[in-house]
Amino acid sequence: MDLTKLGWNADLDRQFAPHQAKGLIPARVAVEDKHFFRIWTADAEILAQVTGKCMHEARGSNSKLPKVGDWVAVKLVANEEKAMIQAILPRRTQLCRKMAGRGITEHILATNIDTAFMVSSADASFDAGRLEQMLFMAHESGVRPVVLLNKIDLCVDLDARLADAARVTGNTLVLPVCALTGRGVKELAKLIKPGDSAVFIGASGVGKSSLINRLYGEEIQATVEVRTHDAKGRHTTSWREMIFLPQGGVVIDTPGMREFHIWIANEGSKQAFPEVGALAGRCYYRDCTHTQENKCAVREALAAGTLPRERYDSFLKLQLEIRYLRQAERSAAWQNRKKTGRGARGVPGKRD
Ligand SMILES: Nc1nc2c(ncn2[C@@H]2O[C@H](COP(=O)(O)OP(=O)(O)OP(=O)(O)O)[C@@H](O)[C@H]2O)c(=O)[nH]1
Ligand SMILES: [Mg+2]
Ligand SMILES: [Zn+2]
Structure with a gap:
């Protein structure tokens, strides 16, 4: 495989030079699991692990470990289909969210991304507040956002829905699509150029994997369809996975998100106001x-x-913004629950 088809470019070539001098080879992280990575080198897809040194240098900071989309320098393990990741090349962009659960941990969804497709469902579960938060995240990450309004077959008044979306999308391109019939998928495909990297994000069940299957041309990603003959039942995407499109370009499928926290604003506040942060610790x-x-x-x-x-005034202003965004997020989630009375896919208590 020609790595430029995966997005390798002159900048990366320069950044990789010192690693090349050490006999390492370049690869891109396609899958991140708890215990291993799957990476693509110019020759093959192989399993990879992080060296102890890399682990040590990360010092428990998850964002310093390889993420899907990362370009890494690896050493092949002789006589094994395996590699050791020695270094991560600087990230051009990174798309992040706050991890659900106790405490705040930043969670990198994907790196070195050109386009983030924010998928929403055009049916009754459409949620403008959630869309707004996803857009905020993309804008903060320097990634081009595109809104995909999927399941238009289930929408009675598309114009009204588009107007709902327009209220929060501003200048962002909104593309109505339908994974079921394939409507709009050609236009979608045109937005991913060879060498581009795109990520699909959005609530569980909105049709991210279905759209990727459409783009790919066949069922490559399992979708959440209920299969009565299959004990496995639902197939919700449970990890991030990079897929190489036959027409060029890569897409990353992600699991549905329960919440989008504005961690970037938080991180930004910590970086911009270190002295206030230090004082706040003594309140x-x-x-x-x-x-x-x-x-x-x-x-x-x-x-x-x-x-x-x-300094105090601008710190407070940022805090207010963060609180406002949190509030908006909570009320959007609450409104949505009230509207549907159940989870996005009709399963009470399930994700989303
Ligand atoms: N009617 C209709 N159903 C769709 C459309 N797109 C997807 N679906 C259905 O919606 C369900 C969820 O689709 P998925 O593609 O698995 O959703 P997902 O966003 O990948 O969900 P997670 O992996 O859980 O995040 C499946 O049953 C799909 O068949 C569409 O355009 N119209
Ligand atoms: Mg999926
Ligand atoms: Zn105080």
Whole structure:
């Protein structure tokens, strides 16, 4: 395989030079699992592991470990269909979300992406709030977003639905599609050029895998269809997987997302206001908003003049934004539950 078809370019060539000098070869991470990676080299798809050194350098920070879409420098293990990942080349873009569950962990969905297809269902489960959050994430990541309004066969008034979407999409391209009939799939295919990398994201059951199958031309990804003859039943995508399209370009299928947290804004705040972050750690209340609480180290510094007023003001402004986004996310999720009274695929308590 010609690596340029996977997106290899002159920049990567330059970045790879020191690794080449050490006899390493370039590869792209196609699948990330708990215990292994599947990578594509120019010659083959092979299993790969991370070296102990790499693990140590990551120091528990998940984002420093290889992710789907990463270009890596590997050493082939002699006489085995295996490789050791020695280094990750700098990421051009990275698309992230907050991991669901306790605590906040950033979770990189995919890296080195050109286009993020934000898939929404045009049926009654359409959720403008969720779409807005997905768009925010794409914009923050420097990835081109395209909105796919899927399942238009299930939508009674497409114009009205498009108008709903337009309220949150701004200048972003919105493409109505139908994985069932193939409508709009040609236009979709045109948006992925050879060498491009695209990722499909969106709630579980909106039809990400179905659209990818359509693009590929055959059933390559399992979809969530209920198969009565098959004990396995539903086939929800459970890991991220990169797929090479016959016409060129790669697409990454992702599992449905339960929530999109605005971790980027959070991370941005930590980076932009390290001194406020340090002060906030000394506030009496753990959830101090630094506006009216007693024993607030941030306001004490403000009063003492060690924290400039304008720094305090812009910090608060960003915090407000983050809180607003969180609130919007929560109410959108709540509205959606109220609307459908069940999970996206009709299974109470399932993901999404
Ligand atoms: N009517 C109709 N059904 C569709 C369409 N696209 C997908 N579906 C159905 O919707 C269900 C979910 O599709 P998937 O492609 O598995 O959804 P997904 O987004 O990959 O879901 P996760 O992997 O759980 O995130 C399946 O039963 C599909 O057959 C469409 O355009 N119209
Ligand atoms: Mg899927
Ligand atoms: Zn405080």
